[in-house]
Amino acid sequence: MSLQQILYIVATPIGNLGDFSARAIEALRTVDRIYAEDTRHSLPLLRHHGIETRVSALHEHNEQAQIDVVIAHLLAGNSAALISDAGTPLISDPGFRLVRACRQSGIKVSPIPGACAFVAALSVSGLPTDRFQFVGFAPQKRSARKAFLKSLLQLDHTVAMYESPHRIVECLADINEVFGDKHEICIARELTKKFETVISGTVASVVAQVASDANQQRGEFVVIIAGSGKAHQGDEAASMVSLDRTLGVLLEHLPIKVAAKAAADLFSINKRDAYERALALQGKS
Ligand code: SAM
Numbered sequence: 001m002s003l004q005q006i007l008y009i010v011a012t013p014i015g016n017l018g019d020f021s022a023r024a025i026e027a028l029r030t031v032d033r034i035y036a037e038d039t040r041h042s043l044p045l046l047r048h049h050g051i052e053t054r055v056s057a058l059h060e061h062n063e064q065a066q067i068d069v070v071i072a073h074l075l076a077g078n079s080a081a082l083i084s085d086a087g088t089p090l091i092s093d094p095g096f097r098l099v100r101a102c103r104q105s106g107i108k109v110s111p112i113p114g115a116c117a118f119v120a121a122l123s124v125s126g127l128p129t130d131r132f133q134f135v136g137f138a139p140q141k142r143s144a145r146k147a148f149l150k151s152l153l154q155l156d157h158t159v160a161m162y163e164s165p166h167r168i169v170e171c172l173a174d175i176n177e178v179f180g181d182k183h184e185i186c187i188a189r190e191l192t193k194k195f196e197t198v199i200s201g202t203v204a205s206v207v208a209q210v211a212s213d214a215n216q217q218r219g220e221f222v223v224i225i226a227g228s229g230k231a232h233q234g235d236e237a238a239s240m241v242s243l244d245r246t247l248g249v250l251l252e253h254l255p256i257k258v259a260a261k262a263a264a265d266l267f268s269i270n271k272r273d274a275y276e277r278a279l280a281l282q283g284k285s
Contacts, residue, residue, distance in 0.1 A: 004077050004078065004079055005074050005075070005077060005078075005079065005107055005108060006074075006079050006080075006107070006108045006109070006110050007070070007074060007079075007080050007081070007082065007098070007099070007102050007107060007108070007109045007110070008027050008031060008079070008080070008081040008082070008109075008110050008111075008112055009081075009082050009088075009089050009090065009095065009099065009109060009110070009111045009112065010024045010027060010028060010081045010082065010083050010089070010112040010114075011024060011087060011088040011089070011111075011112060011113050011114030011115055011116065012024065012042070012045065012083050012084070012085075012086060012087065012114065012115070013045075013086065013087075013114070013115050013192065014086045014087045014115040014116070014117050014120065014191060014192055014220075015086075015190065015191060015192035015193035015196075015220075016192035016193065017045070017048070019114060019115045019192060020045075020049065020114070021112065021114050023112055024112045024114055025049050025051065027081055027112050028046065028049075028051045028053060028081055028083070029050070029051050029052070029053060030053075030079070031053060031078075031079040031080055031081045032053070032054075032073070032078040032079050032080060033053065033054050033055075033056060033073060033078065033079075033080045033081075034046070034051075034053050034054070034055045034056070034080070034081050034082075034083060035055075035056055035057070035058035035066070035070060035080060035081070035082045035083070035098075036055050036056070036057065036058065036082075036083050036084075037057075037058065037059050037083070037084040037085050037089075037093060037094060038057070038059065038085055039055050039056070039057050041085050042055065042083060042085070043055060053081075058070070058082065058094065058095075058098065059094055060094045063094050063095070063097050063098060064097060066098070067097060067098055067101045070098060070102070071101060071102060071105050071107065074102065074105075074107050075105070075107070081112075082095050082098065082099075086115075086117075087114075087115050087116050087117055088113065088114065088115070088116040091116055091117075091118070091134075092136050092137060092162055115192070117162065117188075117191060117220070117222050118134050118160040118161075118162065118222050120188070120191045120192065120222075121160060121186070121188035121191060121198075121222035121224055122158070122160055122224060124188065124198050125158075125186035125188065125198070125200060125224045126186065126200055127158045127184065127186055127200070127224055127226050128157070128158050128226075128227070129158065130157075131156075131157035131158070131227075132157050132158040132159065132160060133155060133157060133158070133159050133160070134159075134160045134161070135148075135152070135159055135160070135161045136161065136162060137161065137162045137163070137164075138161050138162075138163060138167075138171055138223075140167065142170060142174065145167075145170075145171065145174050146174050146177065146178060149174055149175060149178040149179070150178055152178075152225065152228070153178065153179070153228045154228075155227055155228060156227040156228070156229055157227045158224060158225070158226060158227055159224070159225045159227070160222060160223070160224050161222070161223050161224075161225075162221070162222060162223075163221045163222075163223050164221070165217060165218050165219060165220070165221065168187070168210065168217055168221050168223075169210065169211070169217055171223065172187075172203070172206065172207050172210060172223075173207070175203055175223070175225065176203045176204070176207055179203060179225065179228060180203065181202060181203045181204035181207075182202050182203070182204065183202065183203050183225070183226060183228065184200070184201065184202060184203075184225075184226040185200065185201075185202075185203055185206055185223065185224060185225050185226065186198065186199065186200035186206075186223075186224040187199050187200075187206060187210070187221055187222070187223050187224070188221070188222045188224065189216065189218075189219050189220065189221050190219040190220060191220075191222070193219070195215070195218075195219060197216065199216070200224075243263060243267050243269070243274075243277060244277070244281060246263055246266060246267070247259060247260070247263045247274070247277060247278050247281055248281060250262055250263060251278060251281065251282065256275070256278050256279070256282065257275065259278055260274040260275035260277075260278045261274070263277075263278070
């Protein structure tokens with residue numbers, strides 16, 4: 001297989017070295033150049049697996065400047081691979097600008113998938129995964145983080161985010177304030193590593209467990225928040241208001257039973273529910 005003119009986006013482990021796939025190792029051995037977020041961090045991992053390929057740095061501060069260099073290297077008929085410090089490149093990691101520029105230059109970009117912390121966390125959280133949103137890192141400043149969390153209240157689906165050990169306690173306190181202590185969350189810590197812990201339950205119970213054990217405040221975290229359903233509740237509240245308005249008008253002109261039936265048809269609701277609402281509006285329930 002010719003590797004020429006291909007940029008491989010290669011996932012590396014998020015902790016457990018056994019999660020480095022055979023295909024990833026083979027590709028990294030075979031390409032002409034590896035671009036790594038932090039060469040000092042990645043070299044021991046690469047050399048440990050007998051990967052002797054030349055490694056250059058590509059991180060958020062030099063990505064723009066490196067784009068032309070990487071593209072020239074690939075257009076000259078070489079192949080390359082991009083890796084980040086851990087997990088899947090581009091997921092809260094550099095590489096988006098490079099991938100975009102390569103694709104715009106007609107260079108093939110091919111994934112060698114593997115570990116990704118938020119996907120691993122979702123898979124064990126016990127929260128719905130049919131729909132979810134990954135929101136990257138929460139803002140560092142408290143006021144911005146609270147505003148950010150408030151914006152998530154509108155979502156009906158599960159939310160996954162990354163958080164640093166320096167802010168995990170503050171972040172949980174903010175989630176408590178914004179979502180309430182009965183809301184369901186999960187924190188996945190040190191996944192695939194020796195001290196892997198997945199704690200789920202109400203915000204109150206998770207906060208209590210983290211507060212009572214300093215070890216639970218160390219390491220790398222993914223925070224998963226159950227969909228709040230507040231958007232849905234908002235819809236329900238809005239449709240209740242318009243049901244009341246419609247019933248109010250109908251009741252001015254029609255007997256209660258006829259008004260309730262008309263409202264039930266208009267709002268596709270049960271006749272008995274519409275009748276009870278009509279009685280409530282007339283102050284008779
Ligand atoms: N590209 C990576 C991926 O695919 O998940 C994420 C890189 S981002 C800079 C690093 C963040 O991912 C950490 O701060 C932490 O929130 C999360 N993370 C990485 N490894 C983890 C692990 N083993 N357990 C839990 N969270 C992890």
